[in-house]
Amino acid sequence: MTAQEKSLLYDFLNKADCLFSGKVSSDFQHIDFKDDAELGTASSSSASSQVAAAQVSAQAQLQPQNQEIAAAQPQAAAPAAFAQTSASSASSAEAEIKKIALSVAQCNACVLGKTRTNTVPGIGKIPPIVLVIGEGPGADEDRTGEPFVGKAGQLLDKMLAAIQLSRQDNCFIANIVKCRPPANRTPLPEEAQACSHFLQAQIDILKPKMILAVGNTALHNLLNTTAGIKKLHGKFFNYQGIPLLATFHPSALLRDESLKRPAWEDLKLFRSKLLEIVPDYQSSYLNGGI
Numbered sequence: 001m002t003a004q005e006k007s008l009l010y011d012f013l014n015k016a017d018c019l020f021s022g023k024v025s026s027d028f029q030h031i032d033f034k035d036d037a038e039l040g041t042a043s044s045s046s047a048s049s050q051v052a053a054a055q056v057s058a059q060a061q062l063q064p065q066n067q068e069i070a071a072a073q074p075q076a077a078a079p080a081a082f083a084q085t086s087a088s089s090a091s092s093a094e095a096e097i098k099k100i101a102l103s104v105a106q107c108n109a110c111v112l113g114k115t116r117t118n119t120v121p122g123i124g125k126i127p128p129i130v131l132v133i134g135e136g137p138g139a140d141e142d143r144t145g146e147p148f149v150g151k152a153g154q155l156l157d158k159m160l161a162a163i164q165l166s167r168q169d170n171c172f173i174a175n176i177v178k179c180r181p182p183a184n185r186t187p188l189p190e191e192a193q194a195c196s197h198f199l200q201a202q203i204d205i206l207k208p209k210m211i212l213a214v215g216n217t218a219l220h221n222l223l224n225t226t227a228g229i230k231k232l233h234g235k236f237f238n239y240q241g242i243p244l245l246a247t248f249h250p251s252a253l254l255r256d257e258s259l260k261r262p263a264w265e266d267l268k269l270f271r272s273k274l275l276e277i278v279p280d281y282q283s284s285y286l287n288g289g290i
């Protein structure tokens with residue numbers, strides 16, 4: 001192949017990657033291609049492997065991100081990786097999360113910005129083992145600026161404590177929208193969309209080992225589905241390479257006691273998967289939660 005042909009093929013793969021992923025990929029580096037004739041046989045195979053590597057990278061990027069993985073093998077165990085997280089990377093993550101909170105506080109990208117008292121960006125351990133994602137702030141959260149502090153929040157803390165998780169020790173808690181919808185209505189799709197980049201940035205920085213999505217709004221927005229939580233709870237999904245399980249929102253459990261049993265079954269499944277990924281995660285549960 002000529003250098004120009006290689007370069008064209010490489011550009012095509014790069015553009016396809018950007019088109020499907022919706023962002024500029026950092027995996028594509030500038031490569032100075034050379035003609036095969038110029039390189040000779042040995043170098044030619046090296047140049048071809050450069051293109052092949054680019055192809056592999058593009059294919060990996062084009063994989064669908066949100067797929068059910070109920071039957072999938074557990075991801076590589078990473079207890080040591082978590083234990084070895086350096087203090088400097090933790091403090092850098094803290095700084096980045098604070099920057100996001102500042103941006104949220106200045107945001108008026110959707111109508112919820114007009115009626116909020118406080119923004120509620122999220123709170124918890126940095127970096128966490130588990131990221132819990134709910135719907136949006138209610139009245140108590142709007143007043144305090146913290147997620148899940150009302151009755152539903154107290155129940156969420158109990159649910160997490162039952163599987164040795166807590167916002168103090170090993171969880172970060174965030175919502176789909178960072179401002180309270182009036183009268184606690186469900187966030188509109190355009191509001192969730194306007195706010196989604198904040199949550200995405202939090203996920204990118206926090207790099208949780210697993211995600212627990214609570215309630216329909218989190219499920220719908222994270223998995224881009226209209227199927228209800230009653231249908232999809234207790235199943236594992238792959239969210240950008242992170243195992244995600246959805247269960248009932250604690251507010252729903254407060255309204256309907258009969259949901260507590262299936263919610264507990266979901267939490268047991270979540271704990272089992274977490275033990276496969278982070279076998280010693282319970283040792284991080286130091287304060288006993290609540």
Ligand code: SF4
Pocket residue numbers: 104107108109110111112113114119177178179191194195
């Ligand atoms: S809900 Fe999100 S997008 Fe809307 S104003 Fe608040 S921070 Fe901005």
